[in-house]
Amino acid sequence: RYSPLLAYVLLPNVWLFESFGKFLFTFSDLGVGWLIMKICELRKVENLSVWCGLWIFHPLAVNISTRGNADSIACLFILLTIYNQLRGNELYASMSYGFAVHFRVFPVFFGPTIMFLYISKYDLRSSVFHLFRFGLVSGGIFLVLGSIFYSLYGFEFVYETYLYHFVRRDNRHNFSVYFYDLYLKYGEEAGSLTGFLAFVPQLVVQLSISYALHRDLPFCILIQTLALVAFNKVCTSQYFLWYVSLFPIVLPTISLTLKRGIVLLLLWIIGQANWLFWAYKLEFLGENTFFNVWASSIVFFVINVFIILQLVFSHQEKRNFKFE
Numbered sequence: 207r208y209s210p211l212l213a214y215v216l217l218p219n220v221w222l223f224e225s226f227g228k229f230l231f232t233f234s235d236l237g238v239g240w241l242i243m244k245i246c247e248l249r250k251v252e253n254l255s256v257w258c259g260l261w262i263f264h265p266l267a268v269n270i271s272t273r274g275n276a277d278s279i280a281c282l283f284i285l286l287t288i289y290n291q292l293r294g295n296e297l298y299a300s301m302s303y304g305f306a307v308h309f310r311v312f313p314v315f316f317g318p319t320i321m322f323l324y325i326s327k328y329d330l331r332s333s334v335f336h337l338f339r340f341g342l343v344s345g346g347i348f349l350v351l352g353s354i355f356y357s358l359y360g361f362e363f364v365y366e367t368y369l370y371h372f373v374r375r376d377n378r379h380n381f382s383v384y385f386y387d388l389y390l391k392y393g394e395e396a397g398s399l400t401g402f403l404a405f406v407p408q409l410v411v412q413l414s415i416s417y418a419l420h421r422d423l424p425f426c427i428l429i430q431t432l433a434l435v436a437f438n439k440v441c442t443s444q445y446f447l448w449y450v451s452l453f454p455i456v457l458p459t460i461s462l463t464l465k466r467g468i469v470l471l472l473l474w475i476i477g478q479a480n481w482l483f484w485a486y487k488l489e490f491l492g493e494n495t496f497f498n499v500w501a502s503s504i505v506f507f508v509i510n511v512f513i514i515l516q517l518v519f520s521h522q523e524k525r526n527f528k529f530e
Contacts, residue, residue: 234271242285243258245292248289260453260454266443291423292423292424304343315412319420319430379489382438385503386497389496408433411433415430424452425460428453460520466520477502477505484502
C-alpha cells in the first residue's frame with residue numbers, strides 16, 4: 207500500500223538489475239545515518255559516531271532494507287523534515303513533509319505537532335503566516351503528486367494508497383492487540399466497524415502527545431511513532447523501523463540511565479520473543495495457538511506503553527536546546 211511513486215522509482219529493477227531497489231534502500235539507510243549525525247550536531251550531542259552507528263549497524267535496519275523494504279525512504283523524509291525544522295528552514299521542512307505524507311500516510315499525525323510548535327514559537331499573526339506557508343507548500347506537494355497519480359490510475363490509487371488504511375482488516379497474525387478480534391470477524395460487517403473504530407484511541411493518543419510534547423520536536427515525533435505502532439490495528443516488524451531511526455537523535459537528550467535503558471530493551475526483546483514463539487507454533491508447526499498469540503500481543507502492547515511512559519518520565523530538554 208505505497209504510492210505508485212515507489213513503483214516508478216524502482217523501474218531500474220527491470221531496466222538495469224533486479225537488486226536496484228535493495229541498493230536504493232541501503233543508500234537511504236546511509237542517508238538516515240547522515241541526518242542523525244547532523245541533527246545530533248545541531249543539538250550539541252557528543253559521541254556522534256556512537257549515535258550514528260546505533261542506526262547504521264542496527265540489525266533490524268540492515269535486514270529490512272536489504273530484503274527489499276522501502277520504509278527507510280519514509281524514515282529519510284521524516285528525519286529530513288526534523289532536520290530542516292531544527293535549522294529554521296521551514297520551507298524545506300514543509301517540502302520534505304509533503305513528500306513524507308504522500309509516500310507513507312502515517313506522518314500525517316505529525317501535522318498537529320508542527321502546528322502546536324508554530325503556535326508556541328510565534329505570536330498569533332506570525333504563527334498564522336508560518337502555518338499557512340507550511341500547509342500551502344506541504345499540502346501543495348501532496349495534492350500535486352496525488353493529482354498526477356489520480357489522473358493515471360483514478361480512484362483505485364486513492365483507495366489503495368490512503369483510504370484502504372481506514373477499512374483494512376488483516377486476518378493474518380501480527381503484533382497488534384486487534385488482530386484476534388479482526389480474525390474472528392473477518393468477512394463480517396462487524397469486522398469493518400472494529401477496524402474503523404480502532405482509529406479512535408489512536409487519534410486521541412496522537413493529539414494528546416502532540417499537544418503535550420510539541421516543544422521538543424524530535425522527542426515528540428519519537429513518542430508519537432512508538433504510540434502509533436503500539437496502538438495500530440496492524441503491527442509488523444517493519445513498523446519498528448520507523449521509531450528505531452528516531453532513537454539516536456533522542457536518547458542523548460533524555461535522562462535515561464544506561465541500566466534502565468538496558469532493562470527496557472530487554473523487556474521489549476522478551477515481549478517480542480514471546481510473541482514469536484507462539485507465532486512459530488502457529489505458522490510452522492500448524493498448532494492452534496491463535497489465543498496465545500493474541501495474549502502475547504497484549505503483553506507486548508503493555509510493554510510498549512510502559513516504555514513510552516518511562517521515556518516521557520526520563521525526558522528533559524537540554525539547556526542549549528532552543529528554537530532557531
